[in-house]
Amino acid sequence: MHDYNVETDPPAIEPVEHSIRLDFMAGGPIRYDQLLLNSTSRERDAVDSDPWHRAGRAKPLGVQYAEGTCQHRIVEEAPYYEVYDDEDALSDAPAFLAHRLRQCRSADAPEAAVRSERDRRETWYRTLIPKLNLCSVLKRSSYGSLIDDGPAKTADGQTLLEHNGFVGAVVLGSDSDPESFAQERSLPPQYVVHERDLSCGQSEAGALPSEYGFDLPAPLLVGEYASGSRYPLVPWSDGLVCTCPFKADAPWRVLCKHELLAAIVLGARESLFLPVTDGLDVPYRARRFVSPAMASVHTPGLPSDEWP
Ligand SMILES: [Zn+2]
Ligand SMILES: [Zn+2]
Structure with missing residues (x-):
């Protein structure tokens, strides 16, 4: 079972998570022939060199923007490590980073604790996100399972919704019975789950959803995917989480294939709100994929050749 630990897991969607969604929205459709092959024996190499370069494939623009975002976060967050004992200075730091830096203050050797925290966080931006998380999502076996594999298909936002949908449904917890719930409220039973x-x-x-501390019953968007699975999107801080x-089992991952699909769909619609392709209406909070505040300050940009 997944255990959400408020002490160690991020209390909010991290800024990088919103930014990367905006990067993929701006980057446009990703074609099947741009995705990486399913080789897992070469994961180790992936950390050392660029898998798109090795494969002779065009690296999707969204991935390039996401690398730019990771570089930008490293630069942006560098000052916080110098002022970790100044509560005021941490007030605009990302919530999880601020939380960790506060813990460093009470460590036996605060300076060393801050150094190792910085190392951990920068490894996240340099390696875990771009090399491990994004490379495993941008595989034929992952995102490729949601899109057309025809070589000429461009997998644009509209084509994606022919194979995948975002269905408005009332999601119930273990203490309610879907049939009687639907009957009492005259709801179409296929949209009460x-x-x-x-x-x-x-x-x-x-x-x-209830494990996220989310109160049920609630109207939610349920992603129904070409791969056959149905996962609700849960409102979390001011975005949605698949x-x-x-992602549930690895809090360091910032994007799953379903969220990548949502980003590509929204990029085509130039909206932060997912469409309800079938089913019941849901409140706007259950459709808001990216924080509007983050969207207003983030500009996707290409990475530099040199990492900071
Ligand atoms: Zn669980
Ligand atoms: Zn997912």
Whole structure:
């Protein structure tokens, strides 16, 4: 079972997570032939060199923007490590970083604790996000399972919605019965679902909406994907989080294939709000994929050749 630990897991969607969604929105459609092959034996190499370069494939623009974002975060956050004992200075630091730096103050050797925290965080930006997280999502076996594999297909926002949908549904917790709930409120029963009957309730690893501390019943968007799974999107800080196991079991991952799909769909629509392609209306908070505040300050940009 997934355990969400408020002490160690990020309390909010991190700025980098919003930025990377905006990067993929701006980067446009990603074609099947741009995706990486499914080789797993070469994961180790992926850390040392650029897998798109090695594969002779065009690196999707969204990936390049995301690398630019990771570089930018390193530069942006550098000053906080110098002022870790100044509470005022930390007030505009990302919540999780501020939390960790406060913990460093009470460590036996605060300076060393800050150094190792910085090392950990920069490794996240240099390696874990771009090399491990994004490279595994941008594979044929991952994002490729949601899009057309025809060589000429461009997988634009509209084509993506022919194979995938965002369905408005009332999601119930374990204490309610879908049938009687739908009957009492005259709702179409196919749009009233028990959280355990969605894909997040069927694998050991998925996180149920209720496990995020989310109050049910609630109207939510349920992503119904070409790969056959159905995962609700849960409102979390001022965006949405997919409840699939990919992210639920590894808080350092900032993007799953479903969220990548959502970003590409929204990029084509130039909107921060996911469309309801079927089912019931849901409140705007259940459709808001990216923080409008983040969207207003983030400008996607290409990375420099030299990492900071
Ligand atoms: Zn769980
Ligand atoms: Zn997902």
